[in-house]
Amino acid sequence: MTSSDTATEAPRADGRAARAAASRGRIAEAATRLFLADGYGPTTITAIGRAAGLGVQTVYYSYPSKSDILVGCLDHAVDGADRRDAAPDLAAQPWVRAVAAEPDPARRVFLHARGAAELLGRAAAVQDLVRAHAVGDPVLHAAWERDEARRRAVHRLLVEACDRDGVLRPGLDVERATDVVSLVLGPETWNALVRRGGWSALAWARWAHRTLLADLVPSRWDPEA
Incomplete structure (x- = not known):
């Protein structure tokens, strides 16, 4: 790999990381609203994805389970970011x-x-x-x-x-x-x-x-x- 290839790859990786962090933020924001309004138990991952404007697979890619989503909500409330970014x-x-x-x-x-x-x-x-x-x-x-x-x-x-x-x-x-x-x-x-x-x-x-x-x-x- 040439130096120019490396320079091109780094921004792409940074861009993917930024998009992933933005998705986690949207999911946490939407999930927080739904959890507090409708309760943790009744809220589905499908509903969270819909409220976040993201597909269900993107939600699962960001957070493997509903428990992980609630942890992400806590991270964003405390730190303003997911623990992977804080x-x-x-x-x-x-x-x-x-x-x-x-x-x-x-x-x-x-x-x-x-x-x-x-x-x-x-x-x-x-x-x-x-x-x-x-x-x-x-x-x-x-x-x-x-x-x-x-x-x-x-x-x-x-x-x-x-x-x-x-x-x-x-x-x-x-x-x-x-x-x-x-x-x-x-x-x-x-x-x-x-x-x-x-x-x-x-x-x-x-x-x-x-x-x-x-x-x-x-x-x-x-x-x-």
């Missing part, structure tokens, strides 16, 4: 980088809570579906565990930063503090307060901020913040 952890997301760059501990906690609110606003409904159908489904069970692990890892970054700054509550270790952050900023509290309780995302973030400051960084807690 970073392996959440640390690369802009809001996480902004948290890491913030020098003030109290504001760092708020930025983290606000970033979690943005993530949950996109993903909590899909996370609920994955968790509800994960029992007995190894594909969905693995996806749920991966999602929890990724969220916990990014919450641990916040705790470790507080620990390095010497502002973490005395006697509270990193592991237990990470448990607290994972609970407060978890999809369960978001669903209870925002999706069912009618809170705004900002109200939830402010509540989470106050709660985390009181539990993790009590010397910086301001009840009027």
